[in-house]
Amino acid sequence: MSHSDVGGRLASIKHVVLVLSGKGGVGKSSCTVQLALSLVSQGRRVGVLDIDLCGPSIPRMLGLEGRQIHQASAGWVPVYADPSKRLACMSIGFLLPGKDSSVVWRGPKKNAMIKLFLADVYWGDLDYLLIDTPPGTSDEHLAAVEYLQEWSPDGAVIVTTPQAVALSDVKKEISFCRTVGLPVLGLIENMSGFVCPHCAECTNVFSTGGGEGLAKHTDVPFLGRAPIDPGLVMLLEQEDKTLVPNANDPAAPKETTASIVETYQRCALSPLFADIARRLAQGIGADNGGRSHPPASTE
Numbered sequence: 001m002s003h004s005d006v007g008g009r010l011a012s013i014k015h016v017v018l019v020l021s022g023k024g025g026v027g028k029s030s031c032t033v034q035l036a037l038s039l040v041s042q043g044r045r046v047g048v049l050d051i052d053l054c055g056p057s058i059p060r061m062l063g064l065e066g067r068q069i070h071q072a073s074a075g076w077v078p079v080y081a082d083p084s085k086r087l088a089c090m091s092i093g094f095l096l097p098g099k100d101s102s103v104v105w106r107g108p109k110k111n112a113m114i115k116l117f118l119a120d121v122y123w124g125d126l127d128y129l130l131i132d133t134p135p136g137t138s139d140e141h142l143a144a145v146e147y148l149q150e151w152s153p154d155g156a157v158i159v160t161t162p163q164a165v166a167l168s169d170v171k172k173e174i175s176f177c178r179t180v181g182l183p184v185l186g187l188i189e190n191m192s193g194f195v196c197p198h199c200a201e202c203t204n205v206f207s208t209g210g211g212e213g214l215a216k217h218t219d220v221p222f223l224g225r226a227p228i229d230p231g232l233v234m235l236l237e238q239e240d241k242t243l244v245p246n247a248n249d250p251a252a253p254k255e256t257t258a259s260i261v262e263t264y265q266r267c268a269l270s271p272l273f274a275d276i277a278r279r280l281a282q283g284i285g286a287d288n289g290g291r292s293h294p295p296a297s298t299e
């Protein structure tokens with residue numbers, strides 16, 4: 001398998017974006033999922049590739065836990081999160097025997113798995129492939145950047161929380177991107193305050209604005225900030241993603257929607273991520289084509 005296998009496989013994808021964070025638990029995977037749902041709501045076809053091999057959380061967040069992938073003649077077929085098949089997902093989680101199984105692999109085996117994901121998944125035409133990575137900078141990041149080199153990804157989105165320690169990790173992440181020649185497309189400040197579900201008052205639990213300040217200081221676009229939202233936690237944790245979470249009264253009967261895409265549109269963070277997704281698209285020139293790759297169908 002050569003790097004050009006990866007280039008050939010990704011030729012029908014318009015934009016590839018890696019999602020990074022300096023440290024764990026800042027909401028990188030949930031931001032990836034929210035970006036994907038926002039882009040699908042905006043009429044795009046999106047794939048989410050989860051290369052957090054030791055802690056895959058995307059299948060659970062998209063309500064796809066326990067689903068199987070199968071091999072077709074064109075390659076591995078991803079799992080779809082919505083009935084219109086506009087949101088596809090691939091994760092090591094689909095290959096493990098149970099949801100509590102873990103991957104204990106050394107670097108070379110992880111690299112081989114990432115290469116396989118990039119070269120062997122049959123995504124079809126996509127507007128965006130979002131790649132959720134492990135926290136920090138590890139073998140997985142280097143492998144992804146190396147295998148994607150020929151295809152040249154659009155760049156990386158970095159997720160942080162507003163505290164100083166998370167921000168100093170972000171500086172390292174920006175420095176990693178610059179060292180490997182990966183453009184930084186922007187910074188998202190997550191968990192920027194807590195909006196009370198009862199009175200809508202926003203309390204700045206960890207302070208706020210640090211991400212925006214750092215973005216200015218490092219000359220990186222600031223994509224936006226999102227507060228802590230109990231409704232988001234409920235949506236990401238509940239098995240049935242067609243139920244609209246009610247953070248005010250978790251015991252109240254829930255409304256049902258047609259898919260996770262519609263459910264997310266009812267969440268408090270949805271308008272914020274819609275703006276973040278628009279800024280990202282503008283930044284990479286997605287609305288003007290923006291790249292020289294073969295155009296994907298947007299219907």
Ligand SMILES: Nc1ncnc2c1ncn2[C@@H]1O[C@H](COP(=O)(O)OP(=O)(O)OP(=O)(O)O)[C@@H](O)[C@H]1O
Binds near residue numbers: 133226228229232
């Ligand atoms: N804005 C938010 N509001 C409420 N909960 C959030 C928010 N962002 C993330 N969370 C919650 O915080 C927890 C950690 O989020 P997530 O798994 O996305 O972090 P991560 O950075 O990907 O972590 P890791 O890389 O260590 O797996 C999850 O339970 C998620 O639901």
Ligand code: SF4
Binds near residue numbers: 197199
């Ligand atoms: S707990 Fe919530 S509802 Fe009560 S005062 Fe504080 S922010 Fe307002």
